[in-house]
Every structure is written in C-alpha cells, then in structure tokens.
Amino acid sequence: MAGYVLVAFFSIPFFIFNVLPVLFGVYVSFTRWSIVGSPRWEGLANYRRAFSDKWVVTAFENVLFYGLIIVPSVTVLGLIFALFVNQRYPLSSLARTLFFAPTVVSATVIGLVWVWLLDTQFGLVNYYLSFLGIENIPWLTSTRWSLLGVSIASVWWDLGLAFILFLASLQDVPGDVIDAARVDGAGRWQRFVHVVLPHLRPTISMVITLQLISTLRIFSQVYVMTNGGPASSSSSPIYYIYNVAIVRNLFGYAAAISFLLFGLILVVTLTQRFVLKERG
Amino acid sequence: MLDWIDDKLEARGLVRADLIIWPLGMAMAMLWALPFVWMVSTSLKFPGDVMTKDIEWLPHRITFENYVKVFEYPIVRWGLNSLIQATVATFLCVLFGAMAGYALARMRFPGRDTLFYLFLASLMIPAEVSVIPLLLGFIKIGWASTYQALILPSIGNVFAVYIFRQYFLSFPKELEESARIDGAGPFSLFFRIALPLARAPAIAASVIVFTLNWNNFLWPLLVVFDENMKTLPVGVAAFTPVVGARTQIEGYSVAMAAVTVLSVPSLLMFCFLQRYFIQGISQGSVKQ
Numbered sequence: 001m002a003g004y005v006l007v008a009f010f011s012i013p014f015f016i017f018n019v020l021p022v023l024f025g026v027y028v029s030f031t032r033w034s035i036v037g038s039p040r041w042e043g044l045a046n047y048r049r050a051f052s053d054k055w056v057v058t059a060f061e062n063v064l065f066y067g068l069i070i071v072p073s074v075t076v077l078g079l080i081f082a083l084f085v086n087q088r089y090p091l092s093s094l095a096r097t098l099f100f101a102p103t104v105v106s107a108t109v110i111g112l113v114w115v116w117l118l119d120t121q122f123g124l125v126n127y128y129l130s131f132l133g134i135e136n137i138p139w140l141t142s143t144r145w146s147l148l149g150v151s152i153a154s155v156w157w158d159l160g161l162a163f164i165l166f167l168a169s170l171q172d173v174p175g176d177v178i179d180a181a182r183v184d185g186a187g188r189w190q191r192f193v194h195v196v197l198p199h200l201r202p203t204i205s206m207v208i209t210l211q212l213i214s215t216l217r218i219f220s221q222v223y224v225m226t227n228g229g230p231a232s233s234s235s236s237p238i239y240y241i242y243n244v245a246i247v248r249n250l251f252g253y254a255a256a257i258s259f260l261l262f263g264l265i266l267v268v269t270l271t272q273r274f275v276l277k278e279r280g
Numbered sequence: 281m282l283d284w285i286d287d288k289l290e291a292r293g294l295v296r297a298d299l300i301i302w303p304l305g306m307a308m309a310m311l312w313a314l315p316f317v318w319m320v321s322t323s324l325k326f327p328g329d330v331m332t333k334d335i336e337w338l339p340h341r342i343t344f345e346n347y348v349k350v351f352e353y354p355i356v357r358w359g360l361n362s363l364i365q366a367t368v369a370t371f372l373c374v375l376f377g378a379m380a381g382y383a384l385a386r387m388r389f390p391g392r393d394t395l396f397y398l399f400l401a402s403l404m405i406p407a408e409v410s411v412i413p414l415l416l417g418f419i420k421i422g423w424a425s426t427y428q429a430l431i432l433p434s435i436g437n438v439f440a441v442y443i444f445r446q447y448f449l450s451f452p453k454e455l456e457e458s459a460r461i462d463g464a465g466p467f468s469l470f471f472r473i474a475l476p477l478a479r480a481p482a483i484a485a486s487v488i489v490f491t492l493n494w495n496n497f498l499w500p501l502l503v504v505f506d507e508n509m510k511t512l513p514v515g516v517a518a519f520t521p522v523v524g525a526r527t528q529i530e531g532y533s534v535a536m537a538a539v540t541v542l543s544v545p546s547l548l549m550f551c552f553l554q555r556y557f558i559q560g561i562s563q564g565s566v567k568q
Contacts, residue, residue, distance in 0.1 A: 002466035006383035007395065010376035014436030018402065021410035021417065028413050035419060084305035089298070095309035097554060101316070104550040104557070105543040106495035106513040112539045113319050115520060116532050122331040124318060156315065161561065168562035188295070217406050220497040224517050238408050238498070245412055246502065255412045262409045269404060 029255035039252065046256035056257060058232050059240040060264070062147060066236065067215045069151040070158065074211050075204065077155070078162030083192075085163075086170040096167070103160025111224025114153035115140060143233035146226050150234050153221055158214065162207045169203040170196070202276075209272045216265050237261045316543075323347070323537035330533045346537035355541065357508055358515035364427060365500070365511060366493040369434035374485050376435065378478060381444025382470050386451065396445070399438045408498065415502050425506040434493050439564055440485045446563060447481040448474065484560030487553045491546060516542050 029046055031039040050056045085096045102110065117124045118139035126136045139149035173196055181191045219238035222228055228235035228243070235243075237257065245254035289295060317337070322330055324342040383389075384396050410433075418429045451474065459473050475482075500511040519535040550557060 001389075003383045003387035003389035003392065006379040006387070006466075006470065007392075010380035010436065010441060011395070013372075013376070013432060014399075014402075014438075017414065017433040018407075018410060018436040021414040022405055024417070025409060025413035028416065033416065081305075081308070084301070084308075087298075087301070089302045089305070091306060095306060097551070098309040098313045100554075100557070101313065101547060101550065104491055104495075104546045106546065107497050108513040108517045109319075109539045109543045111517070112520060112535050113315050116322065116536065117315060117318065119532075122333075124335060127335050156312075164558055164561050168558070188297075213406070217408055219408075223497075223501070224520060241408065241412070242498070242502070245415070251412055251416055258409045258412060262406060265406055266404065 025255045028252055029259055031252040033251040034249040046253045050257055050260055055232055055240060059235045059237045063216055063236050065147055066151060066218055067212055070154050070215045071208060071211045073155045074158050074162050075207055078159050079166050081163050082166035082170055085167055099163050100160040102156050107220030108224055110153050110157045111221050115225050118149050140226050141230060143231050146230060146234040150222055150225050162211060165203055165207055169200055173199050205276050209269060212268055213265055319536050320540055322533055323540045325533050327531055327533050346533045349534045350538045350541060354508060358510050358512045361509060362494060362512040365430040366490055369431045369493045370486055370490040372435045373437050373440050373489050374482060377440025378444045378475060380441045382448050382474055385445045385448035399441055403438060411499060411502060418503055425504045425509040429503045430500055433499060437489055440489055443481045443485045443564055447478055484556045487556050488560045494546060512542055
C-alpha cells in the first residue's frame with residue numbers, strides 16, 4: 001500500500017496535467033473550437049485542412065531545414081569542444097563553463113541578444129563580416145536569411161547539452177585501452193578513430209536524436225527573433241500552432257497540427273532507434 | 281631549441297600540436313562567451329552610443345539609465361511571478377519525484393514496473409501536444425492567468441523521478457534494515473533515512489528542473505492574459521526592438537539591460553552549482 005501512496009503524489013498531477021490533456025487533445029482535434037461558444041464535432045476536417053494548408057507545408061518544410069542546419073552543427077561542434085576540454089589543458093574548466101553557459105539562460109535572452117548581434121546595419125556579426133568583404137546581410141529581415149539567422153542563435157543555445165553529454169562519455173573511455181593503444185604506437189588520431197569514436201557511438205546517436213526532437217519543437221527563439229517571418233520564412237510547426245490557436249482562435253485545428261508534429265517526431269525517433277539496432 | 285621545447289612538452293604529456301590547439305580552443309571558448317559580454321556592454325551605454333558605425337567593446341562612458349528604464353516596466357512583478365512559479369513547481373516536482381523514485385526503486389507492488397515504463401514512454405510525447413487542450417481546460421475552469429495554471433502542469437516532470445530512482449537503486453540495504461528493526465514504517469523510512477541521504481540527486485534534480493521552469497516559455501505565454509501575471513521571460517520578450525509589427529519599446533540598450541537582468545539569476549546559479557548541472561544531465565540521459 002505504502003508504495004502506491006508514495007507514487008500517487010507524483011502520478012496524480014502527472015496524469016491530470018500531462019497525460020489527460022493528450023487524450024482530451026485527440027477529441028479537440030476532431031472539433032471546431034474557439035474560446036467562446038461550444039465545440040462542434042467536425043470529424044477529420046481539421047486534418048484534411050492541414051494537408052492542404054500551404055502554411056502548414058511551409059512550417060514543416062522549414063523545420064526540416066532547421067534540423068539540417070542545427071543538428072549537424074550542434075553535434076560536430078559539441079564533440080569538438082568536448083574533445084578539447086577533455087584534454088585537460090590549463091583553464092579547461094573555464095572553457096567548460098563558457099561552452100555550457102548559453103544553455104542555462106532563457107530563450108528570451110538568446111533571442112534578444114542575437115537580434116542585436118545580427119542587426120543588419122549595426123550588428124556585430126555584419127561588422128566583422130565586412131572585414132572579409134562581405135556586405136551587410138539582412139539576417140532576420142529577409143526571407144532568404146531568416147531561417148539561418150534563427151539557426152545560428154539556436155546552435156549557440158543548444159550546444160551546451162550535446163557538449164556535456166559528449167564530455168561525460170569521453171570521461172568514461174577506459175584509460176587502460178588508451179594506454180595499450182599508445183604502447184602499440186597508435187598516434188592521437190588513430191586512438192581517436194579506433195578507440196574513442198567507437199566508444200562514443202551510442203552517445204553520438206543519443207545526441208542526434210535528442211537534438212533532432214528538440215529542433216522539431218523549435219518555437220521560443222522563432223517567436224522572440226522573427227515572429228516566424230518575414231512571410232513565414234522562419235516559421236515552425238509550433239509557431240504556426242501558436243498562431244492558429246491564439247491569433248486565429250482555432251483550437252481544434254491547432255490541436256490537429258500538433259498531432260501531425262507528434263507523428264513526425266515519433267517517426268523520426270523510431271527510425272533512429274531502428275537504424276541504431278540494425279548497426280549495433 | 282626545438283628539442284628543448286619537445287622535452288618540456290613531453291614532460292607534460294603534450295605534443296607540438298598542443299601549442300596550436302590550446303590557444304585555438306581557448307579563443308573559441310572566449311568567442312562563445314562574447315555575446316554575453318556584448319549584452320552587458322550594450323546595456324551600460326547611452327542610447328546614442330549604441331547604434332554606431334564603430335564597435336566599442338568597452339563603453340567610453342557608462343550609464344545605468346537603461347536599468348532604471350527597465351524597472352519602469354512591471355519587471356519586479358514578473359520576476360516575483362517567475363520566482364513563485366519556478367520555486368513552487370520545482371519544490372513539488374522534486375519532492376514528489378523523490379517519493380515516486382524511492383517507491384519505484386525500493387518497494388515491491390503490482391504494476392510498479394508498468395508505471396515506470398509509462399513514465400518513460402511519456403517522454404516520447406512532446407509537451408506541445410498537451411498545451412492546447414490544457415489551455416482550453418484552464419480557461420474553462422477560470423484559471424487562466426493564475427499561479428495554479430503556471431505551476432500545476434510543471435510538476436509532472438519525469439526527469440526527477442528518473443534521477444531519484446537511479447540513485448535509490450544503488451542505496452545500501454543495511455541503512456533501511458537497521459531502521460526497520462527499530463520499528464520504522466515505510467514513510468518514516470523514506471523521510472528520515474532515505475531522503476536526507478539523497479542530497480546529491482536532490483540538488484541535481486532541483487537545479488535542472490528549476491532552470492527548465494524558470495526558462496519555460498510557451499506555456500506561460502499561452503496561459504497568461506494579464507500583464508501582471510506574466511513571467512519574466514515572457515514579459516521581457518516584448519523588448520524586441522525591431523521585429524515586424526511588434527511595438528518598438530526602447531531600442532537595444534534597454535533591451536540588453538532587460539535580458540541582463542533576466543540572465544543573471546540563471547548564470548549565477550549555474551556558476552555556483554555547475555557540478556550538479558553536469559552530474560544531473562549526464563545521469564539523467566544515460567537511459568538510451
């Protein structure tokens with residue numbers, strides 16, 4: 001009995017506020033529902049509508065581009081930074097702090113700081129790029145660049161998590177295996193390729209999965225930096241869901257799109273697991 | 281000369297390449313922190329010194345006027361809301377998470393493992409899926425723009441349960457047994473013996489859950505319609521000076537002062553409790 005009581009304190013709020021809403025959401029997604037008035041059953045209309053809504057298509061296309069930019073950048077840079085810090089040079093704990101710090105601040109900080117850094121006329125980024133002969137880039141105000149601008153800020157924000165996971169994994173590399181490889185005359189690069197990398201493999205795939213899921217859910221930095229614009233060029237599924245629910249007051253439709261996103265996340269996660277199992 | 285350098289390096293287990301890698305890596309780390317430096321630097325400038333053709337890292341004259349302006353907005357109220365929301369939600373999440381984690385690790389009851397797998401499976405569902413129906417529910421019962429609305433959905437964070445379960449799985453049996461012989465029931469066993477010893481996972485779970493709650497954005501943005509009930513990140517987000525149709529409030533210097541105020545608590549907590557952040561994250565995600 002005591003076990004149930006101890007578990008109940010967590011489980012009750014968890015089921016009411018985290019599980020039940022998902023089930024309720026399935027119902028909501030089959031209705032036409034605005035804040036005022038009562039819901040009207042519409043069957044699959046919201047889902048059908050989503051597939052022919054060009055802004056849904058744009059949002060999902062964008063999020064794939066976000067994934068293509070952010071996930072590899074975070075994974076590769078996070079790994080490089082972790083390898084550097086793991087060398088235990090002087091001041092490496094300072095470097096560790098600095099690499100991780102952006103991850104602990106809120107999206108509002110990230111967003112506003114980068115809006116200023118990426119300012120077309122007076123931003124720091126364009127100022128230093130001008131020394132390379134690159135003319136002012138309208139990072140956040142043109143349809144061509146906005147997605148990249150938001151991605152740069154996101155990499156800065158997200159990298160810390162990947163970095164720490166890689167670092168923790170690197171510290172578990174068995175020292176005697178490294179020593180044995182060294183005795184056998186393996187150079188640093190060979191030790192990395194033949195000992196360290198195989199050891200890191202599960203972590204690499206975990207980082208890719210976690211980062212991919214978090215990128216598919218990209219929202220706050222989009223909201224703060226560009227409002228999804230210009231012309232939806234940096235919009236994302238959750239930004240569009242927010243817009244549909246709050247601005248256009250179509251809660252049923254918003255819920256339906258959120259389930260489409262859930263489906264995409266599920267497919268991505270399961271594919272990744274499957275590929276991983278095949279290899280391992 | 282080169283031999284001498286090689287000898288010196290070898291004594292420290294280094295090679296020549298390290299002489300390039302080390303400064304390069306440290307430069308990268310400094311570069312990584314520069315946005316924060318620029319944020320603080322801009323926040324101390326006179327508005328007229330901000331949008332200039334030349335970059336001035338150290339302002340030639342400084343002012344705290346921007347911070348004064350920030351406090352003309354209800355930023356103290358927003359901060360208080362954030363603090364109440366994050367503290368209460370974190371406290372309840374960690375306490376309930378510890379209780380659940382302990383029961384799942386140390387006690388036997390039917391359905392225990394099913395429940396644990398259910399918790400883990402729920403991690404597959406993005407929080408955003410529950411946000412719209414949750415909002416409708418809170419509006420229906422008249423709880424929009426309340427502390428309940430800000431706090432309640434943040435309690436069920438499975439991360440806390442996971443951290444504590446991991447910890448209590450390797451908890452020494454002897455401690456419990458001697459207390460049980462003295463006639464302690466399961467609750468006093470948990471509250472008197474187990475919980476006081478679980479300091480490390482408690483701090484790790486607290487710092488991470490607190491940071492998540494403090495930075496939470498989408499949910500407070502949706503559920504608060506009253507200016508006075510906004511949380512700090514949502515309130516400060518309105519300081520965006522240039523984007524689209526959103527109101528231009530004060531320009532970059534005030535915006536940077538506002539985000540400096542917003543980031544200081546997180547960064548301070550991180551600096552002092554870094555060890556626990558790292559421990560918590562690396563323990564919390566070895567599950568795959």
